[in-house]
Amino acid sequence: MKIAFHGAARTVTGSKHLITLDNGKQILLDCGMFQGMGQDTDRLNEELGFDPRKVTYMVLSHAHIDHTGLIPRLPKLGYNGPIFCTAATRDLTDVLLQDSAEIQRDDAKYENKKRHQQDLPPIEPLYTVDDALRAVKQLTPVNYNTWTRIDPDVEVLFTDAGHIIGSACVHLRITEHGQTRQLTFSGDVGRYGDMILKSPEVFPQADFIVMESTYGSSLHEAAVPSDAELLRYIHETCIENKGKLIIPAFSVGRTQELLYALNMAQLNGKLPKVDFFVDSPLSLETTEVVRSHPECFNDTLQAVLRRDDNPFDFPGLTYIRTVDESKQLNFRTAPCVIIAASGMAEAGRVKHHIANNILNPQNMILLVGYCEPDSLGGRLMRGAKQVHIYGTLYEVNARVGSIRSMSAHGDYHDLGHWLKCQDAQKVKKLFLVHGEYEVQQIFREWLQKLGFGDVEIPAQHSEVTLP
Structure with a gap:
């Protein structure tokens, strides 16, 4: 063999x-x-x-x-x-x-x-x-x-x-x-x-x-739990700096984990009052697939399901479906959180959102998982001052953060x-x-x-x- x-x-x-x-x-x-x-x-x-x-x-x-x-x-x-x-x-x-x-x-x-x-x-x-x-x-x-x-x-x-x-x-x-x-x-x-x-x-x-x-x-262990770090980044970017928080996230796994953490924060009265967008039709589809397999959930989430039949949804969350709706987010000036695929920012709508928001120092790009070193997410995570996106060179003026413990x-x-x-x-x-x-x-x-x-x-x- x-x-x-x-x-x-x-x-x-x-x-x-x-x-x-x-x-x-x-x-x-x-x-x-x-x-x-x-x-x-x-x-x-x-x-x-x-x-x-x-x-x-x-x-x-x-x-x-x-x-x-x-x-x-x-x-x-x-x-x-x-x-x-x-x-x-x-x-x-x-x-x-x-x-x-x-x-x-x-x-x-x-x-x-x-x-x-x-x-x-x-x-x-x-x-x-x-x-x-x-x-x-x-x-x-x-x-x-x-x-x-x-x-x-x-x-x-x-x-x-x-x-x-x-x-x-x-x-x-x-x-x-x-x-x-x-x-x-x-x-x-x-x-x-x-x-x-x-x-x-x-x-x-x-x-x-x-x-x-x-x-x-x-080791992933961090001094602050990942859900607390997520809320801190939202508060700093959207409340204090009045900017947009762009989160590249894989449509399977990471997006559901983010939505679950935000939903629990909302249930506990800790979620800042800003608009949240999941700009990925795929994430909507995959979240429905995830919901259809509760046999894979742990005991804690099984208990949550007994009081909340959809732990991946909460007031203030909007799923973006069409390309035109996605483009409209570029013209939005109010603070917001945009979660979009892919997780390494190599493809999909998040790449366009990064291109449209990377020049503004009020904004932040938050990386919440592994990024291949040569990927766009990997270059940003390493502190690149300039990056190419679809062949155009951009200055990285937006802040870049990461929550490695969410891997x-x-x-x-x-x-x-x-x-x-x-x-x-x-x-x-x-x-x-x-x-x-x-x-x-x-x-x-x-x-x-x-x-x-x-x-x-x-x-x-x-x-x-x-x-």
């Missing part, structure tokens, strides 16, 4: 790992899109690194685009098999892939206007909405905590990862030459004590582990907690993926002190034979 790492290898996006069995069958874990990789992004998304026609099965950990975003390319390139996932992941992926296709279409249209003026050939999106709709038909839901046989020699088990609605850690029980071994793929591990979701679950002993390491060298990714303490159910001596090999290389090197040393002897950081497109 071999495993090859064709994405999220010494970087955080583009998750895709290919297992090849001795009998030639192949199992693809995730098929994510690279995001925020600067000029290399398009090239990386064009080069899968494997032949989809040879893939036998695909297993999907969760719906985020950096794990699902290239799935619509697979049927076009020859893969027509099942894509196993949880029911909530199926529902979210349906929405997110259609949105991804629409964003690509709109961004290509915008870019081609400039290319036409420069006598350059037009660019094409990676896939269309029709491609996304065809791919979604291959999504095959599997229940949590039940071993499901997908092949005479392969069983799959999903355990809750606590990252977003429907997220799962993937466990494969593979039999070869009369010997059964378990390979565990963490997907993205969430936080223990999340305000909305259940905590990551324990899982059976693994022989091999492919593990994310996004925050493998840092849906576990820090190294959470990741260590996730591994506590494992006997380190029985894990033959542990691979670190989905992390920046410097962070992974630090995390590897920490894991080795915990007793995990063989910890490898695979490079892009590298392949390893499992002992």
Whole structure:
């Protein structure tokens, strides 16, 4: 048995790992899109690194685009098999892939206007909405905590990862030459004590582990809770400075967490009286999907539901649906809070809102999660004084803030907690993926002190034979 790492290898996006069995069958874990990789992004998304026609099965950990975003390319390139996932992941992926296709279409249209003026050939999106709709038909839901046989020699088990609605850690029980071994793929591990979701679950002993390491060298704990920090930024920007607070937020997970925190502040009489806008039709759709899967909520939110049937809505909140409504926010002079996708500010309406508000020192751009270093959000987080947005150079006059503790990714303490159910001596090999290389090197040393002897950081497109 071999495993090859064709994405999220010494970087955080583009998750895709290919297992090849001795009998030639192949199992693809995730098929994510690279995001925020600067000029290399398009090239990386064009080069899968494997032949989809040879893939036998695909297993999907969760719906985020950096794990699902290239799935619509697979049927076009020859893969027509099942894509196993949880029911909530199926529902979210349906929405997110259609949105991804629409964003690509709109961004290509915008870019081609400039290319036409420069006598350059037009660019094409990676896939269309029709491609996304065809791919979604291959999504095959599997229940949590039940071993499901997908092949005479392969069983799959999903355990809750606590990252977003429907997220799962993937466990494969593979039999070869009369010997059964378990390979565990963490997907993205969430936080223990999340305000909305259940905590990551324990899982059976693994022989091999492919593990994310996004925050493998840092702790999220802050002196001030994230909801208190959020209210402080709103008060400073909208009440004291009379400005606009622009919050790039992923439509799944982060937006619902923000809305839940704001709703609870309103219920407790602490929410400043300003207007709030969620400028993302996708966020409205995904919030409805999240509401439709209360089985994934933790006990605290289950209790809130008994007194508030919609914990993601509150007086003063408006969902923006149309492009014209979104444009009207540019002419608004009154203080307000605008929450819009994407979380790394690489695409979507938030990019236009940043461009229209970045020159005003009264305004603030508040980053509330991980940003790839080369993404617009990453550059702002690092303190860039100037940034390019859609080819135009802007001075960064607006203030930039961040609440790192709102990340849906576990820090190294959470990741260590996730591994506590494992006997380190029985894990033959542990691979670190989905992390920046410097962070992974630090995390590897920490894991080795915990007793995990063989910890490898695979490079892009590298392949390893499992002992």
